[in-house]
Amino acid sequence: MNQPSVISPGARGPVDHDIRDQIVAAANEHFSQYGYGKTTVSDLAKAIGFSKAYIYKFFDSKQAIGEAICANCLSTIVAAVEKAINEEGLSATERFRRLVKTVVATGVDLFFNDRKLYDIAAFSASEHWPSSQVYNAQIKSFVLQIVREGRELGEFERKTPLDETVDAIHLALRPFVNPLLLQYNLDFVEQAPTLTSNLILRSLMP
């Protein structure tokens, strides 16, 4: 398993940062049209009008570019979830329902509207890229936050060790959180958020 690493030499300033962003944006567009798997860095360089050597000044591999794209793409899901669950005045129960609904909806949306990008995200999940690990950890931290709050407010039971509850919920949500698995669960995305949320919320009852 190769873990892609993004070159980020300390001496580089904001201009380099802009160029990196430009490469990522151009690669994003190129990959979402032609796919990630079949595109080489040479193809990409040609298509976006930079030399291959120039691209390699900023990224040490195609995977490092894919990783940057993937991180952007998964952070869109995280941002949508964060917004949905952090609205004022919601109960922990309602926050949890929103978490599940938003993860599924944004994942499915990505799948149907940007299939090639989705494939990069699924690939990153299968290869345990850092972007996919960060994403997983963020979703899990939302689960932890909601369960903890629900326990403090007396909405949820407190007998089960907190980490067991959070691990079990995170595992139960995996078919919808993990892009690699979501594509096999598309037949269930209508009913799953409600059925799964209801089951988990019943398990949390005091």
Add this chain to the structure above:
Amino acid sequence: MNQPSVISPGARGPVDHDIRDQIVAAANEHFSQYGYGKTTVSDLAKAIGFSKAYIYKFFDSKQAIGEAICANCLSTIVAAVEKAINEEGLSATERFRRLVKTVVATGVDLFFNDRKLYDIAAFSASEHWPSSQVYNAQIKSFVLQIVREGRELGEFERKTPLDETVDAIHLALRPFVNPLLLQYNLDFVEQAPTLTSNLILRSLMP
């Protein structure tokens, strides 16, 4: 989606049945060595010493042979589960734990010990072959049986509609029941049976 159909003309007697079984057994061995995807009916005929025309007298396609193999293979899992949960004197809770444990253990065993056969089962799940649908329905009927019994004995809550409870549990077990998904969940097969069973059992508490 092609649904394979097995030719079973009314007039054929037990001898034909034996020959079918022989073809399935030989194909089973051949596929588990060379894989299902790359083998043609001609390859298979040559390898098992029947003419291609003769094989086609019994099965109308390679898929029909694969389907018969798959049905055998999935019925092994079902038989193991049935045996595990139907032992005398178990509580519904204990039956449920055994269901989950046995599904995961036999699926994982198949994956590691007969990878090529497992791949046929995964393929059958992705294509919704009848064998895979029957398997799914059988696992679901075990869930129904256990939940109903647990409700009657006062072990499980009765407020949630029975079909919602069963659908939700069946969905929660899908990553481990479905061979297509199980292969992506191998990192979790140690902890998942306990974590998932505990969560589901908490959701069933009266």
